[in-house]
Amino acid sequence: MDIYRPDRRSVLTAALTAVLVRGCAERTTIESLPPHHRIRPLEHGVFLPHGPQDGPAFTAMIGAAPRWMLLFRDWTHEVPPVAALDAVRAQGATPVLTWDPWHAPATGEVPADAAQQPAFALSRFAAGDHNHRISTWASALAAWGHDVVLRFAHEMNGTWYPWAAGVQGNTAEQYVRAWRHVHRVFAAAGATNVRWCWAPNVPALAPDTGGARLADCFPGQDVVDVLGLDGYNWGSSEPPLSWTTPEALFGPGLAQLRGLGARLPIMVTETASAEGHEPAQSKAEWITELFDYLLRQGDVLGVIWFHERKERDWSVDSSAAARTAYRRAVAKLH
Template identity: 75%
Template sequence: MLVAAGVAALATACAERTTIETFPPHHRIRPLQHGVFLPHGPQDGPAFTTLIGAAPQWMLLFRDWTHESPPLGALEAVRAQGATPVLTWEPWYAPPVDTAPADAAHQPAFALSRMLAGDHDHRIRTWAGALASWGHDVVLRFAHEMNGDWYPWGSGLQGNTAEQYVRAWHHVHDLFAAAGAANVRWCWAPNIPAPGAGTDTARLADFFPGDDVVDLLGIDGYNWGFPAPPLAWTAPAELFGPSLAELRGLGTRLPIVVTETASAEGDVSGHAKADWITQLFDHLTRQGDVWAVIWFHERKERDWRVDSSAAARTAYRHAVAKLS
């Protein structure tokens, strides 16, 4: 069994989908949990624990469709550290981060129409069977940020529509169900809608597959900290407030997880990453339906790392310590 209590409760709830009362409590009865994405994977978990003074309770992984089978060794390593594995499953061939071409999302083989046509059923069945045989609980974050324009399954790209996305989700979910993969918990995770920032301004509800095939509501959002919109410095409440309202407007009682977030260091006076971290945890702690927040600990487009500065690291350590 996973040590993390969140997935244990979720597993029970998902196994008994008979009435609304069997879902997890809309307002959590335990402290907000924290998690992390580590670019080198769970092997860096102990070092991150030392860095922040507490073991992460959720651990985010990424795999694209160049991988013919799921990373069972990495999932076991996450479990061994007492964390909940969140496996982001991306239906494309991900280019190297440093050399990604501008048209990287143009991969016709991974248009939603091709998924619906059954082109990838063999791979989907292979993954489903492997995870079912493995047998332990895993959160599968399939085709995330579907309302953005940076992935082949994104809205408006390659003829993709929100309606196709919903059908593709059901198609993949049905193949997993046929394989007996009842240990898979499905996480639907859009990006925060940001007009002008590459996200579709359609309602998140248009992309939602339904609470009969979703177990967790995810949301991704970053404080890019640029001088001007649409990616200007944004306080946590302003960044996540509208999207959390949209998720609640879906009418489900599913728990919410901030599946990716981080902040850049501020470039102007009054924009301090350390303050942003404190505000983030304070804000999410007050959201009774948000179970966890997962920090993207990598230097990528910006220096998102917890320890991009001594002040940021100190703020993160203090924020996490207050959760216990």
């Protein structure tokens, strides 16, 4: 999740956009969808602060089981969270495992200098400093053998992580090299069950990339399976932040992702809204607008809600109205 306050692939036809679809086979299959005509339901997912153990309660609250479940692990973890991945699968969801090359702060409060971790500057990947950790994870996930979407080094276009372009002397070129290096190690380990998700933050709220464009940070469609996009409506309680509609929040980023010409599925990999504090600012209405907007985006496969009380009360049930709106929106997907 972004912590920067002011400014977070069977082919159907060769010409259409590729998307992941869930089939009866163990391995996720691939089909195609056009960008502006939806031919399969939008799928919903969730991040739960205590992990998949809270999945049944969340399902009971919103009336439908999530199809995707977001997890986070930093590089203090020597091996993947296989038990958590199994728990996600047991609930009928596909894990989206965010794998972040840093040592995350131990508390919820992130210090201003959290991105300054020289051990995780992108140059250290080229130097081979992290090869053992990468190989260990690659072998372990290959041995696990089930579908997992690996969201590696997300929000690289922000300023709040040590792998970001423009931070610690990092460049977009170094980011691409690091990504492709990690991907090669996984391929060599036979981790064909891993799907790679490249997920920037919405560009309008993450402008400082050391002069790099978002496209400059894209590793290439040969090493990416899903395009992700993170974005939050922070509300207007802390100027210069302002209430942002779903279309204004995600429209520019979706346009840039489509502009890559990669023909890959898109997922909103993190989103949520604050409660409004001014007239015409309703979180319940924002939730309805979000799902209505994304339903009109045929190449958007799914949306994952960040269900946690953190910098804001992002949770689905921050109010009875928000919870009701979310239940109704999800019910329309089925």
